[in-house]
Amino acid sequence: MEESRRERKKRQTRQLLVSTALRLFAEQGYEQTTVAQIAAAADVATKTFFNYFPTKEDVLFAQAEQYMDMAADVVARRAPEDGVAEVLLKAYKQVITHYLTAGPMAGDRELAQVYEQVLLTVPAVQARALHLMSGLQRKLAGQLEEAFPDRLDPVSAAAVVGVFMGGVQSAGNVARELGQSEEEIVASMDRSVEIALRGLRSF
Secondary structure, three states: OOOOHHHHHHHHHHHHHHHHHHHHHHHHOOOOOOHHHHHHHOOOOHHHHHHHOOOOHHHHHOOHHHHHHHHHHHHHOOOOOOOHHHHHHHHHHHHHHHHHHHOOOOOOHHHHHHHHHHHHHOHHHHHHHHHHHHHHHHHHHHHHHHHOOOOOOHHHHHHHHHHHHHHHHHHHHHHHHOOOOHHHHHHHHHHHHHHHHHHHOOO
8 A cells, every 4th residue: 555645754754753862862861862852853843752652762662563563464364374383473574574674773773773772771761662562462462362262372372472572572682782783683583583483383
């Protein structure tokens, strides 16, 4: 479906707010940067910022909801022969490909480094990341349980998603702590996916 002019404008404004915020975080620190400063530097009203992001932390997770929807779509469009592991793998590949090619920091290594540093050092951002991840896991577990009622109950669905996504998140965090490049971080996350899938093939 072709993107409308209004949708394109919203996407561009969202991207502008993200890139502006990250540059201010790099220049003066996360804690020292206010929403008003981000809005002013992006040449929009402070109210406009809050139309896109409820908090300053959320600017770092601009596409979290979109990623949730992408994963849900993969589950809904699964092939008849796909098992739970295959569906999770397809969802992961679609989300990570979109993040690398069309995400807020795609192609901008400087912004990616700022994001990684803030994620590693700011407790409020880490808490928001955990909250978002927990919400995604619950949503995905529910969708998988509905899609595979003969294989999964609420507990096993939660366990499957927890093993898969928990491994990806943990691998990514450790890779960041080790100072790996974005490509190396993704490779580390890919390794965690391979490890998780070995145990999930039975579902």
